[in-house]
Amino acid sequence: MEVIADDEILYRRVQAGRGLYKVLPDGRVQFSSQAFLDPRKRPSVDRAILQNYEAQRSKIDRSDGVTSIVAHEVRAIKDLVRYDEKGKVIVHIFAVDVEPVPLLDNQAHAEIVMHPAFAVNDGAFKKLRERLAILANQRQWAAPPE
Numbered sequence: 001m002e003v004i005a006d007d008e009i010l011y012r013r014v015q016a017g018r019g020l021y022k023v024l025p026d027g028r029v030q031f032s033s034q035a036f037l038d039p040r041k042r043p044s045v046d047r048a049i050l051q052n053y054e055a056q057r058s059k060i061d062r063s064d065g066v067t068s069i070v071a072h073e074v075r076a077i078k079d080l081v082r083y084d085e086k087g088k089v090i091v092h093i094f095a096v097d098v099e100p101v102p103l104l105d106n107q108a109h110a111e112i113v114m115h116p117a118f119a120v121n122d123g124a125f126k127k128l129r130e131r132l133a134i135l136a137n138q139r140q141w142a143a144p145p146e
Contacts, residue, residue, distance in 0.1 A: 004098045004110060006072035009048035011055050012036065012136065016063040016145050031067060031136045033129035041125045042111040043132065045069070045098065048142075050108035055142035057108075066143040067136040071098045074112055077131045080124050094124060 004010075012035065014020050020035040036043045048068065051057045055066040080094040094114040103109045114120045114128060 002100050004047065004071050004100060006070075006075065008071045008098075009053070009068050009142075010045035010071060010074070010098060010110065010112075011048055011051070011058040011066045011068050011142055012043065012045050012132075013058045013060065014065045014067055015061070016065065021065070029065075029067075029137070029140055031133045033126065033133045035067070035136065036112075036129040036132040041117075041120050042113050043129070044101075045110050045112060046106065046108040047100070047110050048108075059143065062146040065141050065145040068139050068142040069132060069135040070139075073135050074098055074132070077128065080114065080127050080131075083123065094120065094128075096128065 014031065014035045018034075019032065021029050021031045024030055038044065046058045048055070055068065058064075058066045074096055075098070077096045080096070094116070097113050097115065098110050099113055101109050101111045112128075112132070114124065
């Protein structure tokens with residue numbers, strides 16, 4: 001399997017009008033963890049290098065925005081744990097990675113994954129989404145909404 005380089009920039013499409021971000025009084029954008037929600041717990045991203053660093057190619061609609069994160073920052077997320085119903089840690093750490101998952105209509109498509117995948121629950125995935133939103137907040141828009 002192809003490996004995504006640590007320095008690769010990853011684009012995430014953020015739809016407008018869904019409460020996925022807000023614009024702060026100073027003009028900066030604050031992304032919600034909901035911007036990284038995915039029913040399969042594998043948020044989709046596009047590899048910038050395969051899109052010639054044209055972030056707007058990740059948009060489906062003109063009102064969409066595109067933020068970015070970097071693969072090594074995603075892989076550096078190390079503090080995710082899973083607890084049992086009594087609050088005891090049962091999975092000490094999840095490894096977070098970015099894997100290429102090319103689609104017929106989007107060869108740049110990749111997914112952010114947690115290993116071991118079988119142990120991922122809503123709480124651990126919520127913490128991952130929160131960390132991803134922090135990373136996106138640091139980088140702001142790669143392509144703002146129109």
